[in-house]
Amino acid sequence: MSLTFLEIKQKLANYCVYQDRCHHEVEKKMKEFLLIPEAKEEILLYLIQENFLDEERFTRSYIRGKFYIKHWGRIKIKAHLKQKDIQEKLISSCMDEIDPKDYEQQLLKFLEKLLPEVEDLLDYSKKNKAIRHLISKGYEYDEILNAIADYTEKSTD
Missing domain, CATH: 1.10.10 (Arc Repressor Mutant, subunit A)
Structure with missing residues (x-):
């Protein structure tokens, strides 16, 4: 089954709506669709401009969830965020989500x-x-x- 560019764009928007995502997760998901680099860039730009994709919102949400639900400590949270290619500076600035x-x-x-x-x-x-x-x-x-x-x-x- 082949999807059009607009269908793929909508699927990725829905993917981001379901749960906050980071760039790394969206790019990984895009690999399933075998898009050319220009199409990937256009979709990423669209997701950012329409506020479907927000790295800071994702980071803050991730920190809250992993601490308050899974009860992880700061070190483990930081390590997992680094695996998702989140920048150290952003991680540090968002750690205030944990009281x-x-x-x-x-x-x-x-x-x-x-x-x-x-x-x-x-x-x-x-x-x-x-x-x-x-x-x-x-x-x-x-x-x-x-x-x-x-x-x-x-x-x-």
Whole structure:
């Protein structure tokens, strides 16, 4: 089945409407249609001009979703955005989508699950396992240590 240029353009617009997309995802999707470079450029320009494609909106939405829904840390979010060819400067400027208090609370929630009793903190391997888990979720080592200190402080009160 062969699609016309206008049909492809509409399909890509719908692709962007369904969910915020970045340039990288749209270009990847365009490969399915075997377009000539001029057609790709024209479609990209159209999507940007008509506000279907907005890199900053995508980045902010991605950060909010990955933190508030998937509970990823900043490091993991940043790494995944870099894989999507989002510029470092844009990523940094959009990280304010994560409220620092929410970030700290999320770390404490993880610790409550991972270290349910204060005595467990004396167990080096359990503490280490919790740290490794939080690092794999993309949280910063310093933030994890601060959260553990806060958690032990609250638990001993």
